[in-house]
Amino acid sequence: xxxxxVFSNRWEITGKITLVTPxxxxxxxxxxxxxxxxxxxLISYDAHTQTAQPYIPGSSLKGVLRSTMERIIRTLNxxxxxxxxxxxxxxxxxxxxxxxxxxxxxFGSQKSGASIRVQDxxxxxxxxxxxxxxxxxxxxxxxxxxxxRYEMQMVRRGNFKVPKTILRMEEVVxxxxxxDLNINIDNVNDRDIGLLMLMLEEFNHKRCHLGGGVxxxxxxxxxxxxxxxxxxxxxxxKLFFNVLEEQCDIDxxxxxxxxxxxxxxxxxxxxxxxxxxxxxxxxxxxxxxHLVVKYKxxxxxxxxxxxxxxxxxxxxxxPVIPGSTIKGFLRHxxxxxxxxxxxxxxxxxxxxxxYQHRSRLLVxxxxxxxxxxxxxxxxxxxxxTMWVVFDNMEANxxxxxxxxxxxRQVITGKRIAGVRKGKPADNNEVEFSAVTPERxxxxxxxxxS
Ligand SMILES: [Zn+2]
Numbered sequence: 001x002x003x004x005x006v007f008s009n010r011w012e013i014t015g016k017i018t019l020v021t022p023x024x025x026x027x028x029x030x031x032x033x034x035x036x037x038x039x040x041x042l043i044s045y046d047a048h049t050q051t052a053q054p055y056i057p058g059s060s061l062k063g064v065l066r067s068t069m070e071r072i073i074r075t076l077n078x079x080x081x082x083x084x085x086x087x088x089x090x091x092x093x094x095x096x097x098x099x100x101x102x103x104x105x106x107f108g109s110q111k112s113g114a115s116i117r118v119q120d121x122x123x124x125x126x127x128x129x130x131x132x133x134x135x136x137x138x139x140x141x142x143x144x145x146x147x148x149r150y151e152m153q154m155v156r157r158g159n160f161k162v163p164k165t166i167l168r169m170e171e172v173v174x175x176x177x178x179x180d181l182n183i184n185i186d187n188v189n190d191r192d193i194g195l196l197m198l199m200l201e202e203f204n205h206k207r208c209h210l211g212g213g214v215x216x217x218x219x220x221x222x223x224x225x226x227x228x229x230x231x232x233x234x235x236x237x238k239l240f241f242n243v244l245e246e247q248c249d250i251d252x253x254x255x256x257x258x259x260x261x262x263x264x265x266x267x268x269x270x271x272x273x274x275x276x277x278x279x280x281x282x283x284x285x286x287x288x289x290h291l292v293v294k295y296k297x298x299x300x301x302x303x304x305x306x307x308x309x310x311x312x313x314x315x316x317x318x319p320v321i322p323g324s325t326i327k328g329f330l331r332h333x334x335x336x337x338x339x340x341x342x343x344x345x346x347x348x349x350x351x352x353x354x355y356q357h358r359s360r361l362l363v364x365x366x367x368x369x370x371x372x373x374x375x376x377x378x379x380x381x382x383x384x385t386m387w388v389v390f391d392n393m394e395a396n397x398x399x400x401x402x403x404x405x406x407x408r409q410v411i412t413g414k415r416i417a418g419v420r421k422g423k424p425a426d427n428n429e430v431e432f433s434a435v436t437p438e439r440x441x442x443x444x445x446x447x448x449s
Contacts, residue, residue: 008187011248012229013196015181017056017121017203017210021220021323021364021387022134022172022315025060025211037135037171044120054132054173056210058118061181065118066107067276068199068208073102075278076442077266082109102260106185106192115188116196121179132177134316137307138216138324140166141332148340152332172218174316175367181223190248193228194257197250200226205438206292206387209362215349217323217364220387226250255448262446275357278440279392287398290440291390295405296383297321297366300429303378305412311376319378321366321411321430326386329411330363333404347397361401362389405432 027042043052074081082096082103097104097111108114123132142153142164153164181200185193200223202208209219228250234242269282280289305325307313313322331348349359366386368378378384388405390398409432410425 008232010231011185011188011193012231013181013183013185013193013200013226014229015200015226016124016224017179017181018222018224019173019175019177019220020206020222021217022136022175022213023054023056023177023211023221024170024172024213024218025054025056026170037169039168039170041133041171041173044122046122053123054177055123056121056179058120060210061121062107062114062116062118064208064210065196065199066103068202069103069106069195071276071278072198072202072261072445073264074276075270075281076261077264077268078270079266080264081276102192102195106188106196115185115192117184119182119184121181124178124180127178131316132174134172134174134314135307136170136172136322137313138168138170139328141328142166143335145341148342149338150335150341150344152335170213172213175365176315190253190256191260192257193230193248194253194255195260197226197228197254198257201254206389207290207440215359215362216327217362217387220364228253258446258448265442265446273392275391277392278442281440281442281445284441284443286395287402287439288393288395290392291398291437293388293390293437294435295366295386295388296433296435297386298431298433299378299380299382299384300408300431301380301425301427303382303411303428303430304376305428312378315365315367318368318371319375320368321378321384321386323363323365323386325412326366327359327361327363329409330361330401330404333409334400339400343397343400347393347401360391360393360397362387362391364388402434405434 023041025042027040041054042057044055045052070081080102082101095101095104095109095111097109099105101109104112106114106116108116143150144153145151154161155164183196185196199208203221203223206220210221211219213219228248230246230248232244234244267282269280270277273279278290280286283289303319303321304312305322312319313325314320327348331344334344334347347359347361349357364387366384369383369385388401390401408429410429412428
């Protein structure tokens with residue numbers, strides 16, 4: 001445990017967080033003062049500039065860094081990790097606070113304070129407020145479960161029966177918005193700073209995410225411009241209180257951390273699929289476990305998906321295919337193809353029954369590689385990029401999704417896609433191709449950088 005009455009060193013970590021997908025941190029009622037949205041994002045009022053700005057609370061960032069560190073340590077050696085998630089956390093919701101617990105010594109526990117202070121991340125200076133908020137429709141199709149099958153709920157509209165849906169709006173911070181990262185830590189060693197560097201890097205691998213709506217691809221971010229300054233007191237100089245500053249070599253710090261992680265690795269695969277470990281992390285072959293796959297999408301016909309006050313959903317004016325739309329399409333497709341409800345729940349999550357957990361499948365928005373603002377549709381032959389995360393899945397589940405994404409598909413309801421009796425879709429036909437799949441594998445992870 002570190003003593004806070006003795007100053008031995010202070011580390012200052014700075015960097016830049018750039019959103020790769022929209023960020024959704026709900027602001028509750030107070031944020032309503034600054035927004036007309038039904039469901040506004042978290043906003044802080046800056047008296048100095050007299051503006052209200054979205055920000056990322058330090059507590060959110062700290063929470064993600066801690067759970068990311070716990071997840072990697074627990075995958076390597078359950079005895080070296082601390083808090084648990086899900087059921088086990090409900091049983092014993094206390095942090096251990098032991099002096100040899102690395103997460104507790106960095107992030108704190110009920111027994112001792114944290115060494116780390118993660119500051120609220122505010123918009124970078126060059127970002128103009130007013131250019132960063134978007135209103136997003138979120139449409140969910142309702143299903144009934146009969147024995148082990150899902151059936152779409154239908155409602156009568158005029159002479160037709162149409163799927164029953166719920167539409168709600170929510171505000172998000174637009175993609176490409178950047179925030180300043182500022183972290184201070186006192187009295188820790190190179191290994192601990194190295195571990196934090198590794199955890200920050202996990203954002204770039206798209207294995208950890210910020211805020212809510214993660215299963216529809218919100219909260220993916222890149223962290224760049226990382227800089228670590230170490231401050232120590234010059235002990236040779238007895239007359240003056242002199243603070244020495246040095247900029248640290250981040251690769252070296254990461255390697256200290258990897259030395260530590262290698263030293264605790266017990267080589268045991270943990271045989272459960274909770275999100276507090278990486279499933280099948282020791283396997284070197286196959287498609288099970290934790291995978292992040294970047295996909296390219298090509299529109300074979302123009303794509304349109306009506307948004308709030310816009311003829312197609314955009315990210316601050318640039319048309320996109322929303323992650324929630326693609327995910328909804330995948331779920332619907334598997335149900336239509338006869339996949340049983342228990343597997344659907346395993347993949348897409350469920351709040352009822354025996355399969356209560358969040359979605360294992362995270363699907364981000366698909367962004368045109370060339371930004372073209374001001375269009376009301378995505379023209380045909382446009383290439384877009386999206387991220388799909390398969391979180392702790394079995395190979396057969398991964399294959400179900402992968403197989404859908406290897407053939408041409410028409411996305412969204414038939415009406416929007418312009419399908420009429422016996423006539424192919426006028427709109428929204430796309431083709432997917434997977435690039436750079438990355439599976440979480442221990443030996444690859446522990447290699448020196
Ligand atoms: Zn602990």
